[in-house]
Amino acid sequence: MARQPQRFYSTIAAWPLAIARALEQRGIDPAPLFSQAGIDRLQLQQNPDGRVAIDHMSQLWQLSEAATGDSSFGLSLADFAQPMHFRALGLVVMTCDSMLQAIEKLAEYHALVSDTVNVRLVHQPGRVGFVVDPLADVYTSPMASEAFFATMVRFSQQLSGADQLVAGAELVRPAPADPAPWQQVFGSPLRFAAPTNCLWFSRAGLAAARVMGNAELRQANENEVRRYLAGLQALGWQARVEQSILTLLVAGEPSLADIAARLGIGERSLRRYLAAENTSFRECLQRARQQLACRLLQQGVAVAEVAHRTGFSDSSNFSRAFQRWTGMKPGQYHDPDIMASPD
Structure with a gap:
């Protein structure tokens, strides 16, 4: 894989x-x-x-x-x-x-x-x-x-x-x-x-503190900013949620309520925005955990520590989840001599 x-x-x-x-x-x-x-x-x-x-x-x-x-x-x-x-x-x-x-x-x-x-x-x-x-x-x-x-x-x-x-x-x-x-x-x-x-x-x-205050010009330039960010795919709710999860994972697995509060919106609205992008909070959480796990493993962090930092209760649960995500064991992922595919 x-x-x-x-x-x-x-x-x-x-x-x-x-x-x-x-x-x-x-x-x-x-x-x-x-x-x-x-x-x-x-x-x-x-x-x-x-x-x-x-x-x-x-x-x-x-x-x-x-x-x-x-x-x-x-x-x-x-x-x-x-x-x-x-x-x-x-x-x-x-x-x-x-x-x-x-x-x-x-x-x-x-x-x-x-x-x-x-x-x-x-x-x-x-x-x-x-x-x-x-x-x-x-x-x-x-x-x-x-x-x-x-x-x-x-x-x-x-x-x-x-x-x-x-x-x-x-x-x-x-x-x-x-x-x-x-x-x-x-x-x-x-x-x-x-x-x-x-x-x-x-x-x-x-x-x-008053500034220039021109609503028409501001709106025109906001539209330009949005177009620019859309090209970067930087305004998507999935990206915002996953970035927020990555930031909070080090202190424990965040909840939907935690992320909604961090982004300044209601839980119901966040669910709706994610659904509009064909995803869910649970899927965002899994992608964020996978992304962080892969990066930590590539950096040579021990499997037990990666499991802890990505919110798993033990190394066994993490290893099973990692195999489900990538088709390989955690120990194989950072070994360049092992093919990235299931045995």
Whole structure:
């Protein structure tokens, strides 16, 4: 039985192009780094709607950090990324009625920027959190989320003219020796080694901060964003559900209620949306478990640990399920000398 193809995770061309400009400002030639990361800068300049595979992008972040010797390098990208660089999504943000609506649109259509994370908004009495949850099976550099957060801070200042919108941040990276660069961008409170990345905004500030406010232009550009994402198959409910499941599996098997709450919709609606795509929550759960299991096995993780991390009670149950999914035993899957077919 042939193995299922791995999903292609990617990010928009705006990020590597901004990295190139940031490196050049520091007197560093980006060409060798782009070549080493397998990214064609000229091709991206000619096709700004293009995408970059996340593996290549993560390598470019790592190379850039090594070249600059600066773990806060991602923050500097806010100087080189403008709303227009994010194509139709940037125009959507620019034509919202308020910054609160703008960050809601960024959360809704985040996959245009990168489909390697889940984004959700957390609403509290005095503040709103823009939360970026990394997918459990995809590595992304901490600098990627920090660059996006720093860019959001800059966008909010440019579009609204307000300086007091950001109310702190939580970052997954370990506490750096010198937190000053992050404090300068995000203010306080600032927390490192957090379970996820969250940029906090003042609720009152967001509601009061007016933007351009053109409903007709916003709708036209939202339609363009939807067309773009439909081409990436990034807006499907199946994809959203499976990404959410992958994120939560490490803490135990999530329920339909857990995923519905995470996506901000009712359970009945989620069932209906999945049915419209000819699937179900149970099927999404099984696909997500299979995807994570295959990736972990390829990484050489022990079968017992894979069983635990994919929500199985023991290795025997996991092995039977894995054979049902793939037609082979878990031990065969990561052995290149064994054919991927049943005995």
